[in-house]
Amino acid sequence: MGMDFSTSVNALKVYSQCLKANGENLASAGAIAGRFKEILVTGSVSINNTTVAPQNQVFTLDQKPIRYIDQVGAPQASPEPLNFSIIGRGMVPVKDVSGNLGYCRNATFAMDKDKKLVNSLGQSLQVFKTDETGRILSNVNPKNPETLTTLNLKDQYIPPKASTKLDVVAELPVNSSGGNSMAWAMTVMDSTGHANTLDMHFTRTTVPDGIAGAYAWNVSLSDPNGLTTSINDAYKQVDNGDGTTAYGTTKVIFDGKGAILGYYDSSAGGTELSSTPPNLVLDWGNGSMQSDIAMNLGEIGSVQNMNVSAIDRPKNAKISANGYQAGEFSEFVITPDGYGVINYTNNQNLTYCRIPLSLFPDANSLEEVSPGVFRPNLYSGAADYFFPGEAGTGLLKTAHKEGSTIDSTDVYLKMIDDQANYISNIKAIEVKKDTFNRLIQST
Numbered sequence: 001m002g003m004d005f006s007t008s009v010n011a012l013k014v015y016s017q018c019l020k021a022n023g024e025n026l027a028s029a030g031a032i033a034g035r036f037k038e039i040l041v042t043g044s045v046s047i048n049n050t051t052v053a054p055q056n057q058v059f060t061l062d063q064k065p066i067r068y069i070d071q072v073g074a075p076q077a078s079p080e081p082l083n084f085s086i087i088g089r090g091m092v093p094v095k096d097v098s099g100n101l102g103y104c105r106n107a108t109f110a111m112d113k114d115k116k117l118v119n120s121l122g123q124s125l126q127v128f129k130t131d132e133t134g135r136i137l138s139n140v141n142p143k144n145p146e147t148l149t150t151l152n153l154k155d156q157y158i159p160p161k162a163s164t165k166l167d168v169v170a171e172l173p174v175n176s177s178g179g180n181s182m183a184w185a186m187t188v189m190d191s192t193g194h195a196n197t198l199d200m201h202f203t204r205t206t207v208p209d210g211i212a213g214a215y216a217w218n219v220s221l222s223d224p225n226g227l228t229t230s231i232n233d234a235y236k237q238v239d240n241g242d243g244t245t246a247y248g249t250t251k252v253i254f255d256g257k258g259a260i261l262g263y264y265d266s267s268a269g270g271t272e273l274s275s276t277p278p279n280l281v282l283d284w285g286n287g288s289m290q291s292d293i294a295m296n297l298g299e300i301g302s303v304q305n306m307n308v309s310a311i312d313r314p315k316n317a318k319i320s321a322n323g324y325q326a327g328e329f330s331e332f333v334i335t336p337d338g339y340g341v342i343n344y345t346n347n348q349n350l351t352y353c354r355i356p357l358s359l360f361p362d363a364n365s366l367e368e369v370s371p372g373v374f375r376p377n378l379y380s381g382a383a384d385y386f387f388p389g390e391a392g393t394g395l396l397k398t399a400h401k402e403g404s405t406i407d408s409t410d411v412y413l414k415m416i417d418d419q420a421n422y423i424s425n426i427k428a429i430e431v432k433k434d435t436f437n438r439l440i441q442s443t
Helices: 002-028 408-442
Strands: 037-047 057-067 075-077 084-087 092-095 101-104 124-129 165-173 181-189 195-205 215-222 228-231 250-254 260-265 280-284 291-296 306-309 318-321 327-334 339-344 349-354 357-359 367-370 373-375 384-386 395-398 400-402
Touching: 075 084, 092 357, 165 181, 165 195, 165 215, 181 318, 215 306, 250 306, 327 395
Parallel strands: 084 400, 165 291, 165 306
Antiparallel strands: 037 057, 075 400, 084 395, 092 101, 092 124, 101 373, 124 349, 165 318, 181 195, 195 215, 215 250, 228 280, 250 260, 280 291, 327 339, 339 349, 357 384, 367 373
């Protein structure tokens, strides 16, 4: 009878844990990325001592807690743009305030006062750093968690960048009736981030002797605002003060179809054409570093940049230079494939990091160290890192949070069964206790 009594006590403990799990499930039914927890109950028979007599056989209920972590909840819209739902498998790496690494699917991230991305559980997002083009840094191994870093956007600033390339698109007229000279303003950034306005001139000229071209145009620059101290001779245009103008030495030669035939340096003479125009070199009056700018006027045989066509007057030229002013942090954007991009106040967008997702050989065996946060153990296996969309991991859907996978109705039905088993074992214990007391009293 003692064995029967211990069996009921064991069962009471097991179903007590089942009821506790049901309570946790009901509390998590509306939680972000809530996961169903179940106590798997199995029975076993053990033999006491070395005999096999029936009274020495003990029936025992075994319990194994399991949480179905690998399930995927439905995405729910969120007003916070940095919240994201993982549309598929995978867990994001996070760290608590003590620096302990964990994994979760609760990606309700928002920027805290220190400009870290922290979720509603107080966990900081961990990322792999990239360069501004999105390539993983050379000192980062995207398979090694030791090279993860806490995403921190504090003091993000982009220094000014001087112009290093200038693209010109212009359609020039065939006949002088369309105009022999035209000019458009253009903007060039110096090394201090100052935007400088210069004028680019297109002037009809003669095709040099010995060159089988159909049309020739001079390309030169003037500085009406006195921003430069010098422009290199290849492009410098100067008013001689006597009604004449001295142009730069660069000529664009076109063939009979209006496509670029080559570039001619009038200071060198001869009949040689170059396949590329000379660089534009500018010295500034504000102490900025010298600018050395590659000129993209068009490829040989192309009409995509500069060309000559049968029009009465030229269309507006499009002249654009790279480079930008300094910029402060404006916002952080997360892409579906996990790139973290910083937008700056100067309209520049630079990639900063990439968010990994972790897979485990048996994610359902992970150890839950705090609500919704898990760590690997011997049974789950170690984390393997991938980027969203790789190896069956999900993409990220921003401005969304993941819903719970717990069905309250199913929990209530299970609770009824567990409650019935719990009560039946209480009654069994009471009956056995009364029977035992009567036996004692009768002796």
